[in-house]
Amino acid sequence: MSGFKTTLITCQQCNRRIMVRTADAERGSITCSHVGCGATNTLTSGFYYDESLLNGLPGFGQLTYLGSTPTTFALQFGHNTIGTSESCVVQLDRFMHNGRCFISRRHCTLTVTFDKWSGQLRYQLQDGVPDPVTGEQQSSLNGTLLNGTPLQKTEIIDVADGEIIALGGADRFLLKHFMINPVMLETYKTELAFNPDSTQ
Numbered sequence: 001m002s003g004f005k006t007t008l009i010t011c012q013q014c015n016r017r018i019m020v021r022t023a024d025a026e027r028g029s030i031t032c033s034h035v036g037c038g039a040t041n042t043l044t045s046g047f048y049y050d051e052s053l054l055n056g057l058p059g060f061g062q063l064t065y066l067g068s069t070p071t072t073f074a075l076q077f078g079h080n081t082i083g084t085s086e087s088c089v090v091q092l093d094r095f096m097h098n099g100r101c102f103i104s105r106r107h108c109t110l111t112v113t114f115d116k117w118s119g120q121l122r123y124q125l126q127d128g129v130p131d132p133v134t135g136e137q138q139s140s141l142n143g144t145l146l147n148g149t150p151l152q153k154t155e156i157i158d159v160a161d162g163e164i165i166a167l168g169g170a171d172r173f174l175l176k177h178f179m180i181n182p183v184m185l186e187t188y189k190t191e192l193a194f195n196p197d198s199t200q
């Protein structure tokens, strides 16, 4: 509680403003002082990580092709469209298997976002790529798999560090998250004012 300043919160019962002082914060609750109310508001502190830290990151993770010629593809923040088309952020070769390529021109989308509550990057996979004109999600021809399990058409699934994404069943890629340095992360920690989260 060091450095705590008095702050106003909204009573969860009567919606009027009440002032939280250091003693209330240390106790973890405050009794509403308004006439006719007297509700006990529980105080929880919180914090988030400021997303301005993203500006200084050297990368946002990578995909490594697990084929005969391992290749690494850098990911960017936001939508990484993946396929053999030049319009994709991650443009792949037409990897051939007995004369056939199983990867669509616009195959799947791996989206990198920042979770400000955990301070970590989040990687979410979806089969298909939005049509550039209509914005409608267009599925791949041969599907996208995560750790061997096919994704459903509209499914958006979190991909953990070290998990395997397969395109069309034949070509496998290992995802490596970019890990934000915990010491650096700590410098972007932003305290939130107290908020009552329940009333007894």
Ligand SMILES: [Zn+2]
Pocket (backbone or CB within 6 Å): 011, 012, 013, 014, 015, 016, 032, 033, 034, 037, 038, 039
């Ligand atoms: Zn009240």
